[in-house]
Amino acid sequence: xxxxxxxxxxxxxxxxxxxxxxxxxxxxxxxxxxxxxxxxxxxxxxxxxxxxxxxxxxxxxxxxxxxxxxxxxxxxxxxxxxxxxxxxxxxxxxxxxxxxxxxxxxxxxxxxxxxxxxxxxxxxxxxxxxxxxxxxxxxxxxxxxxxxxxxxxxxxxxxxxxxxxxxxxxxxxxxxxxxxxxxxxxxxxxxxxxxxxxxxxxxxxxxxxxxxxxxxxxxxxxxx
Numbered sequence: 001x002x003x004x005x006x007x008x009x010x011x012x013x014x015x016x017x018x019x020x021x022x023x024x025x026x027x028x029x030x031x032x033x034x035x036x037x038x039x040x041x042x043x044x045x046x047x048x049x050x051x052x053x054x055x056x057x058x059x060x061x062x063x064x065x066x067x068x069x070x071x072x073x074x075x076x077x078x079x080x081x082x083x084x085x086x087x088x089x090x091x092x093x094x095x096x097x098x099x100x101x102x103x104x105x106x107x108x109x110x111x112x113x114x115x116x117x118x119x120x121x122x123x124x125x126x127x128x129x130x131x132x133x134x135x136x137x138x139x140x141x142x143x144x145x146x147x148x149x150x151x152x153x154x155x156x157x158x159x160x161x162x163x164x165x166x167x168x169x170x171x172x173x174x175x176x177x178x179x180x181x182x183x184x185x186x187x188x189x190x191x192x193x194x195x196x197x198x199x200x201x202x203x204x205x206x207x208x209x210x211x212x213x214x215x216x217x218x219x220x221x222x223x224x
Contacts, residue, residue, distance in 0.1 A: 006129025009035075011153050013054065013126055014062045015166070020149035026055055032118060046118040053119035057083070061126060065153040068134075068142035076139050080131055087124040147173050 012035055016025040025031055032050045036043035060083060067076035095105025133155055134142065141156040143163065147170035156163035165171040 006125045007133040007155055008129065009122060009126035010061050010064075010130040011155060013058050013122070014065060014153040017055075017058060017062075018151070020151050024055075026051060026058065036118070036122065042118045042121040045121075050118045053117070054122060057087075057119060057123045057126075061130070062153065064130065065142050065144055068139045069144040071140070073139040076142065077134070080127060080134065083123060083127040084131060087120055087127055089124045089128045091128075145170050147171070 013026075016031070016035065017023070026035075028051065029046050029048060032046040032054060033040075033043040035054070036046070060079065064076050064079045064083075067073075067079060091109050093107055093109065095107045130142075137155075137157065140161065143154050143156055145152045145154060145166035146164045147166075150166060150170050152166035152170070154163065154166040
């Protein structure tokens with residue numbers, strides 16, 4: 001398993017909360033274990049204390065994504081480095097997967113799973129994975145969903161750095177909202193032009209009426 005894969009740990013933890021709607025999925029030990037996955041040894045070590053500890057780590061990871069999304073690269077890196085220093089990792093070479101052609105181990109870097117507690121293990125894994133993604137792809141690949149009120153974090157792995165939403169659902173919702181906004185604006189502009197045309201016709205009719213009255217008045221004076 002490549003270390004960059006572990007960046008998903010950061011995304012999952014950050015997105016366990018929906019601050020705009022006041023929703024939080026991280027409310028129990030079972031929720032903590034679900035973040036790790038059922039097969040994780042660290043998940044089995046989780047207890048009630050990890051709920052509070054992971055929430056604190058979540059807030060700090062969200063700050064990394066928000067700083068990156070705002071274009072503040074230095075702040076994003078500083079915040080991430082602080083997490084790396086507080087939650088150091090123990091990397092090791094692993095070969096539990098095999099190549100199909102010759103059966104030799106497929107060696108890769110792996111994070112050793114022997115932290116002091118479940119939160120420390122999760123935080124170290126998430127921070128290291130995020131660090132590898134950041135240095136490999138760039139700070140600007142860390143983003144916050146633009147489909148309000150969603151504030152989910154995401155990693156942009158697109159080839160043209162075009163991702164702006166956390167999911168296809170949010171992208172569709174944002175596109176529909178933008179389409180409806182354009183239609184409302186077009187309707188308002190048409191109504192405004194219609195009102196302006198009506199006002200212009202009224203002014204022309206008024207001027208025509210006054211001109212006719214003046215002509216009639218001059219004619220009546222001439223007749224006398």
